[in-house]
Amino acid sequence: MNDLFDAEEKALADARRLREHLEEVADPELRRGVGALVKAFERSLREQRRLVRFSDRLQGQLANLNQELQRRRQEAEDALARLEETQETLVQQEKLASLGALVAGVAHEINTPVGIALSCASHLADATERLKDDFASGSLSRSEFSRYLATAEDTSGLILANCDRAAQLIRSFKQVATDRTSSERRQFDLRDYVEEVLFSLAPRLRQLGHQVSIDCPSGLTMDSYPGALAQVLTNLVMNSILHAYDEGQTGQFSITVTQPDADSLRLVFADDGKGIPTEHLPRIFDPFFTTRRGNGGSGLGLHIVYNLVTGPLGGSLGVDSAPGKGSSFTLLLPRVVRERENDTVEAEQEA
C-alpha cells in the first residue's frame, strides 16, 4: 500500500520494538519515558495525517471557489459588454430621433412660404383664365385689364418672396442636416452657425413660447466639427425644454460666447427655469440618468453632449445650477480642434 507517511510509520514501528526490548532490560522509569514518547509520536502522526487531510480539503474548497469566482467574473464581463453594446445602439437611436425632429421642424417651417406661394399662384392662374375668356369674347374692359395687372403684380411679388424664403430655409437646413449626418471637419463662422442651428429649432420654441437670445462676436471662425456642435446645442435646448419648465410656463434661453484667449472660446448656454436639484447634479451626464423615465426621457441627451464636447470637440464642460435659479452649461472649446488619430474621431462621431 502506498502511504505518504511510510517513513514515519517505519520509525514508529522501530520505536515500538525498542519499547518491547526495554521491557526486559531497562529500569521502569526509562520504560515509562520511552512508552510516553511512543504514545506522543503516535498521536503526533495521527494529527499530521489529519492536518494534511484538512489542508487538502480546504485547498480543494478554495480551488472550487476560485473557479466559481472566475466563472462569475466572466459572466459579469459578458453582461457589461452586452450593456455597452446596447448603450451604443441607444445613443445611435437617440441621434436619429433628434435628426427626425429636425426634419419635422424643416417640414413645418417650409410649409408656410410654400403654402402662400401655392395659393398666390392658384389665384393668379384663376385671374389669368378669366382674362383669357374675356379677351376671347371681346368683352375685356380697360378697368378689368388694369385690375388684372395689379393682381399679377401682387401675387407674383408674393410668390417670389415666399419662394425666396423657402429656398433660404432649405439652404440653412441643408447645412445643418449635412453636418449632423456627417463627421466632417470644416471652418465655419460660429455666430452664423449657432443662428442656423437655433433657426432649425425655432418652430418648437415658438410653439412653447420660449425666447432665445444669442450673444456672440461676429467673425469668430471655428475649425472643428459643426455636426457635433449642432447636436450639442440641440440637446441642450431640448433638455431645457423638457426639464426646466412646467407646462404652459415660458422661458428665456441665452447663448453667450466669449473668448478667454485667441485659441479658445467659452460658450454658455443658460435657461431661467426651475434648476437642477443638487443631488442630481453629479449624475446628469451619466448615461441613462433621467428623471423622466417612461415619460419620453431616454437619459442620453446630456450624456451625448458630454461625449461630443469631450470627444470630437476636444473641450470640457461644466454645469452650474440651483433650484429656482435656472441652469447654465459652460463649454470650453478649442477654436481650432487638435488633430487626433483619424480613426478615433471617426469612431466617436459614428457612435
Next chain:
Amino acid sequence: MTQERLTIAGTERSPEVDFDFASGRFSMRGESYPEDAAAFFGPIFDALRRYLQAPAPDGITLDIEFIYFNSSSAKALMNILEMLEKSAADGTRVEINWHYADDDDTMKEFGEDFSEDLEHVTFNLVSVDG
C-alpha cells in the same frame, strides 16, 4: 486566580469566543483564519488550562460552529480537544457539539475527523438548516 468568563468578539477572520467558566457553557463561532493563530489561540489555551485544574462539577459543553478555518486553527482546535479529552479521561463530563450547515459536507467531514481521537468526550454532529 478564579476566572468567570472569557469572551472575544468575532472579527472577519477570527471567531467569536465565549467561555462561561461558571456555568461550563463554552462556544466558538464564525470564521477562523487569524493572522497569527498562536497569538489568537494562546490566551484561550491558557485560560482553559487554568480552568481545567478545577472544572465545574456539572462538566463542560462546548459548541463549535465554524464557517471556515485554516490549518493552524485546525491544529489549535486539536490542542483544545486534546485538553478536554484528558480532562474527560480524569472524570469530567465533556460534551462537544459540532454544528455544520446541512448542505456543507466538507464541514461535516471535518467534524468526523476531529472526533477520531476522542474516547471520553461525547462528540455530537449537529446539522443546522443551511
